[in-house]
Amino acid sequence: MHRIGYLLSEGFQVMAIATQSVFECANVVAGSSFYEIENYSVQGGEVRSSLAMGVGTLPAPTPARSRIDTWMVAGVLDPLSVSTPAAVVAFLRRASGRARRVAGICTGGFVLAEAGLLDGRRATTHWFYARELQQRFPDVRVEDDRIYIVDGPIWTSAGMTAGLDLALAMVERDLGAEAARSVAHKLVMHQRRSGGQSQHSEMLALAPKSDRIQNALDYARRNLNQALTVEQLAEAVHLSPRQFSRVFTAETGQSPARAVEGLRIEAARLMIEQSTHPLDVIARETGFRDRRHMREAFMRGFGVPPQAVRREARAA
Known part of the structure; x- marks a missing residue:
C-alpha cells in the first residue's frame, strides 16, 4: 500500500484535491486499494478551500509517527497575497526526509520553496506566478513552461489541471504505463501530457x-x-x-x-x-x-x- 497525504492550508485551491480522482481510479484499475489517501492540516479539523468549502482533515503526524509515502502540498489561488504559515513550513522540513516524494501542486511550489525543498532543484508552477517564484527564491531553477517537473524526490506541477498530469505520472511510476493509460481513459482525459510539454497550447x-x-x-x-x-x-x-x-x-x-x-x-x-x-x-x-x-x-x-x-x- 502507498499512503498519500494531502497537506491543506486555509484557502487552499480546490482543484488540488481533484487530483485524488487519479489515485481513486488507479485503485479501480489495480483491482485493490494500492493507494490510501488522507487529508491533513497542521492543526487538524475543518479547513476551508478557495471556494469556502470545508474539508475535514487529520492533524499532521509527527515525523516519528508518519507513514506517508507521498505528500501532496496544495497551493492557494494567489500566493502573492498570503504568506505560508510558519507551522506548515516547519512541518514540511521535518516530514520531507521521511517520505518517498513530496509534490507541490500549482502554487504549492511556493510552499515547498519556503521550506527550502526546492533549493538547487528544477521546479515549475502556474505560469502566471513563475517569475515571482524565481525572484523570491533565486536558488530555485524555475522552468515556467513545463506541465510538471520531477527532480529527485521533489515533484512540482504547473497550474490547475496540470496537477492531474502530475498525479497520472505518479501512477505510471508506481503501477506502470498501461495502468496510467487506463486511468486516463477512465477520467476521459483527451491526452496524457508529459512533464516536458509546454503549459501553453x-x-x-x-x-x-x-x-x-x-x-x-x-x-x-x-x-x-x-x-x-x-x-x-x-x-x-x-x-x-x-x-x-x-x-x-x-x-x-x-x-x-x-x-x-x-x-x-x-x-x-x-x-x-x-x-x-x-x-x-x-x-x-x-x-x-x-x-x-x-x-x-x-x-x-x-x-x-x-x-x-x-x-x-x-x-x-
Whole structure:
C-alpha cells in the first residue's frame, strides 16, 4: 500500500484535491486499494478551500509517527497575497526526509520553496506566478513552461489541471504505463501530457468560437504530416475555401496558414523534447518541407532553432 497525504492550508485551491480522482481510479484499475489517501492540516479539523468549502482533515503526524509515502502540498489561488504559515513550513522540513516524494501542486511550489525543498532543484508552477517564484527564491531553477517537473524526490506541477498530469505520472511510476493509460481513459482525459510539454497550447490560444473551425483545427492536428491547404481544410468542414478563410480569420485572428504553422512547431517541439528522432524525421512527420523549413518556423515562433530546444531538453 502507498499512503498519500494531502497537506491543506486555509484557502487552499480546490482543484488540488481533484487530483485524488487519479489515485481513486488507479485503485479501480489495480483491482485493490494500492493507494490510501488522507487529508491533513497542521492543526487538524475543518479547513476551508478557495471556494469556502470545508474539508475535514487529520492533524499532521509527527515525523516519528508518519507513514506517508507521498505528500501532496496544495497551493492557494494567489500566493502573492498570503504568506505560508510558519507551522506548515516547519512541518514540511521535518516530514520531507521521511517520505518517498513530496509534490507541490500549482502554487504549492511556493510552499515547498519556503521550506527550502526546492533549493538547487528544477521546479515549475502556474505560469502566471513563475517569475515571482524565481525572484523570491533565486536558488530555485524555475522552468515556467513545463506541465510538471520531477527532480529527485521533489515533484512540482504547473497550474490547475496540470496537477492531474502530475498525479497520472505518479501512477505510471508506481503501477506502470498501461495502468496510467487506463486511468486516463477512465477520467476521459483527451491526452496524457508529459512533464516536458509546454503549459501553453496553440489550440487554446486560437480559441475558435464555432464547432466548424474547431473541427478544422482538430483535423489539421491529426494530419500535420500532410500539406493542409486552405482547400483541404475547407473541404473537411464543408465550406468553400473563400468562406472558410474569412470565418477562420474572424474567429481566431490568424490566417489558416499561420495557425497551421503554429500547430506544426508545437508538435515538432514536443517530439524534439521527448524523442531521439533526427530533426529531418521530425520535420517530415510534422509537415515541414525539410529541416531548414522547420528551423525558419522555429525562429519565427520561439526565437531559437530546433537544435537549441533539443540541447535544453537533454541538459534538463
